[in-house]
Amino acid sequence: xxxxxxxxxxxxxxxxxxxxxxxxxxxxHDYLFWYRQxxxxxxxxxxxxxxxxxxxxxxxxxxxxxxxxxxxxxSTLKIQPxxxxxxxxxxxxxxxxARDYEKLFFGEGSRLTVL
Amino acid sequence: GENVEQxxxxxxVQEGDSAVIKCTYSxxxxxxxPWYKQELGKRPQLIIDIRSNVGEKKDQRIAVTLNKTAKHFxxxxTExxxxxxxxxxxxxxxxNTxxxxxxxxxxxxxxxx
Numbered sequence: 594x595x596x597x598x599x600x601x602x603x604x605x606x607x608x609x610x611x612x613x614x615x616x617x618x619x620x621x622h623d624y625l626f627w628y629r630q631x632x633x634x635x636x637x638x639x640x641x642x643x644x645x646x647x648x649x650x651x652x653x654x655x656x657x658x659x660x661x662x663x664x665x666x667x668s669t670l671k672i673q674p675x676x677x678x679x680x681x682x683x684x685x686x687x688x689x690x691a692r693d694y695e696k697l698f699f700g701e702g703s704r705l706t707v708l
Numbered sequence: 709g710e711n712v713e714q715x716x717x718x719x720x721v722q723e724g725d726s727a728v729i730k731c732t733y734s735x736x737x738x739x740x741x742p743w744y745k746q747e748l749g750k751r752p753q754l755i756i757d758i759r760s761n762v763g764e765k766k767d768q769r770i771a772v773t774l775n776k777t778a779k780h781f782x783x784x785x786t787e788x789x790x791x792x793x794x795x796x797x798x799x800x801x802x803x804n805t806x807x808x809x810x811x812x813x814x815x816x817x818x819x820x821x
Contacts, residue, residue, distance in 0.1 A: 624807050626809070635797075635811060635812075635814055636797065636814075638808065638809070638810075641807070641808065643807065649805075649808065684751065684752070688807070695740050695801060695807065696742065696754055696757065697742065697754070697809055698754070699744075699751040699752050699753070700751060701750070702751055
């Protein structure tokens with residue numbers, strides 16, 4: 594298995610621009626998580642999905658953030674409009690309660706810089 | 709929800725010495741406790757985990773202990789090597805909040821050659 598795949602790996606954009614981050618979970622995994630990592634706040638859970646349905650989005654900072662999972666193999670995290678304080682590494686992770694005994698597997702991350 | 713605290717935030721040890729990182733959790737319902745290692749610029753990777761029905765688990769130089777009564781768990785690394793230098797995160801999974809993982813704030817371990 595190729596693991597969790599994220600794109601882009603690096604994104605540099607200007608304030609006010611729209612940013613879309615993409616994630617492909619491990620095949621067969623039914624949970625997908627979006628995390629944000631910063632030095633100040635560590636790993637923060639933004640939102641997670643079960644069977645493509647958003648379960649908890651209480652970690653989404655504000656309305657500028659949105660996430661979708663149109664099918665079992667694809668999810669997006671969108672920031673519109675982006676702000677400098679959104680600069681962080683965004684990780685996608687997936688797991689399957691049935692297959693991997695709840696082990697959480699991370700993608701390589703998307704490093705976002707908003708100027 | 710669950711609250712996971714991790715100490716210390718930084719740790720330096722001499723090569724060959726042991727390193728211990730401790731975490732506490734708040735919700736007695738949490739039943740799964742993984743540890744992740746994150747090297748600079750890389751993804752967090754699972755290195756060891758323990759379930760609540762087990763008190764200790766070992767994998768070569770790495771061991772994890774769990775004290776359910778006190779609600780704390782620890783990572784032990786013996787015979788440390790420079791390649792053990794990384795940030796280590798503990799986490800707890802609380803079944804009462806779906807399948808959420810709650811992470812500690814991380815420990816930056818430096819092994820001095």
